[in-house]
Each structure stands twice: as C-alpha cells, then as structure tokens.
Amino acid sequence: MSSLEPAGALLLCRAEPSVVGPAAQLLRERMLLTRAGREWSVLVPEAKPWLSMEDGGGEPVDRVLGGWAGALAVGATWPVLALWWDADRSGFTLASGFRRPVGYEWLANGTPVGEAEALRTFAARLGLDPVLDLQALEALAKPDPAETGDSAADARARMLGLLAVLTRTGLTLPAGLTPGEPADRLREVARVQPDAQQVSWSGWRDAVHAELDVVEATSAGPWLRGPRARLIAAAQLAAGLPLTVHGLRRRSGGWTAAGALLLLHGALGFAYDKVRAARKAA
Structure with a gap:
C-alpha cells in the first residue's frame, strides 16, 4: 500500500x-x-x-x-x-x-x-x-x-x-x-x-454578522458604517428624491427608477448603520 x-x-x-x-x-x-x-x-x-x-x-x-x-x-x-x-x-x-x-x-x-x-x-x-x-x-x-x-x-x-x-x-x-x-x-x-x-x-445570522465584522475591520469599513457611511446615505437620499420627482412629472421610467434606486440605497445605508451600531452597543 x-x-x-x-x-x-x-x-x-x-x-x-x-x-x-x-x-x-x-x-x-x-x-x-x-x-x-x-x-x-x-x-x-x-x-x-x-x-x-x-x-x-x-x-x-x-x-x-x-x-x-x-x-x-x-x-x-x-x-x-x-x-x-x-x-x-x-x-x-x-x-x-x-x-x-x-x-x-x-x-x-x-x-x-x-x-x-x-x-x-x-x-x-x-x-x-x-x-x-x-x-x-x-x-x-x-x-x-x-x-x-x-x-x-x-x-x-x-x-x-x-x-x-x-x-x-x-x-x-x-x-x-x-x-x-x-x-x-x-x-x-x-x-x-x-x-x-x-x-x-x-446559523446564518451569526455567520453573516461575523463576516460583516471582518469587512468593517478592513479599509472598506468606514464606508459601510460610521460618519462616512451616513454622509453617503444622506447624499443618495438628497439626490434620489428630486430625481424621482422629476421622473414622475415627466413620466420617465428611467429617471424614476434611478431616483428610486438612490432612495433605496440611502435608506438601506442608514438602516445598516443603525442596526450595526445597536449590535456593537449591546
């Protein structure tokens, strides 16, 4: 053998x-x-x-x-x-x-x-x-x-x-x-x-949280959670709202979709930052 x-x-x-x-x-x-x-x-x-x-x-x-x-x-x-x-x-x-x-x-x-x-x-x-x-x-x-x-x-x-x-x-x-x-x-x-x-x-929850902890510890972390992430989210909301209104007024599906996407990203950015901050404090 x-x-x-x-x-x-x-x-x-x-x-x-x-x-x-x-x-x-x-x-x-x-x-x-x-x-x-x-x-x-x-x-x-x-x-x-x-x-x-x-x-x-x-x-x-x-x-x-x-x-x-x-x-x-x-x-x-x-x-x-x-x-x-x-x-x-x-x-x-x-x-x-x-x-x-x-x-x-x-x-x-x-x-x-x-x-x-x-x-x-x-x-x-x-x-x-x-x-x-x-x-x-x-x-x-x-x-x-x-x-x-x-x-x-x-x-x-x-x-x-x-x-x-x-x-x-x-x-x-x-x-x-x-x-x-x-x-x-x-x-x-x-x-x-x-x-x-x-x-x-x-379990999926612990696995995802652990993976997010690792990502946040890298150079990409400040862009996912914290002041920079909140600034980006605010900018996306500020740009998305008028763009969506503009698209609705002109009945333009493309502009409306682009604005809605920016609003979604901005909202998710704020939600992610809030949830992760609460978890860190717990």
Whole structure:
C-alpha cells in the first residue's frame, strides 16, 4: 500500500485566521483553523466526507476539496489552495475569485499526470517568481529518471517540493501538518496549536454578522458604517428624491427608477448603520 493511505486534506488560505474563520463558517463543515506563517492560515477538516478511491463509495477527496476551495474563494479577495491525497494519487487545486480553478496531480509513485500550463497559471496567480519559482515547479512535473523505486520522488515528495516553493510567500505549516499524514494525525496536530480555533456552523445570522465584522475591520469599513457611511446615505437620499420627482412629472421610467434606486440605497445605508451600531452597543 502507498504511504499516502488513508485519504487526507488541507486547505491553505492566503489570509489571516481572523479573516478566514468567518468565511469558513459558510462551508458548514467542522474544521480546525490555525496560522500557517506570515499572512497564511490552514484549515484541517474534522470530519471525513470522502473515501479513498478503492473504498468504492462517497466522493473522492479531490472533488470534495475542490468544491470547498471554490466556495471559499468566490467571496474572498484571497486565494485558497487545497492539498489532497489518497492511496492512489495526490495533488492540489488553487481557487481564486470567480476564475476557473487550476489543479495538478501525481500518481502515488510520483508520476505526473497534470498539464504544465496549470503550473504556470498557478505561479502567476500566487505572484511567484516567473523564473526561479517556476523552474522549481516545472521540476515537479518531470518524471523521475532514476526509477529507483524509493520514495525520493513519490507523490509525497512532490507535495513537499510544492510547499518548499510556497515558503517564499510566507507559508510555514506547523510541524506535523504534512501532506501524506492520516486525517486523524492532522487533526491531533492542529488541535494542539497555541492559536487553534474550531470553525463550525452556527446559523446564518451569526455567520453573516461575523463576516460583516471582518469587512468593517478592513479599509472598506468606514464606508459601510460610521460618519462616512451616513454622509453617503444622506447624499443618495438628497439626490434620489428630486430625481424621482422629476421622473414622475415627466413620466420617465428611467429617471424614476434611478431616483428610486438612490432612495433605496440611502435608506438601506442608514438602516445598516443603525442596526450595526445597536449590535456593537449591546
């Protein structure tokens, strides 16, 4: 049997845990979250929603992780890298925004079965060095010429080579969170990390509030709540009212709709500011 049995997975997010946590709640899966270096976080699934290919049931781990990565990245400004492995294969899927995910995989013995173009796209989306880093990635896509039968270039070694390239972006996985380890072992290691936290579904209201807290803590926060947000809302109301009246008098559907939209945005801006202020004070 391969050293990559049983199946396991890691989700690497290029963002701080405080940002990743609220977004990960929306997956509605129990996970452990911890820091993974400078501006990186790692999510370790607590459940096993997959089965290895030879078990003959469930969904393959690459499909499950690809779905999770895509769901996390769609509403985020940071990329998500899913690492997965089972008895027969290992690989990764990179998701970023609404762009098509890119992935690569190796057979258990290290035989590459992906496309070189995928590695170039991977490097470009993560902002890697187009010469040195890309050369290191392309080396992972070359068959082992020695064919010695040892593990020097098996799938686990290829995955470790991938992580070695990513260390230049600030990624540093905690010791023991290593591709190829069993899922149980990964959970044990993640659970004992000093900053580990459990991510679980707590309902739509809590999830949305947590996500709003994160957004308000960013540079966009002052435009969502506070004096600036109220000023924008007032300006929208001031512009929307005469525009709506003008449209109604001239029986112009376009001007009326534009004015009504401004009135709606202004009203929602004031309502949002009031509700969030009340929640902060509670």
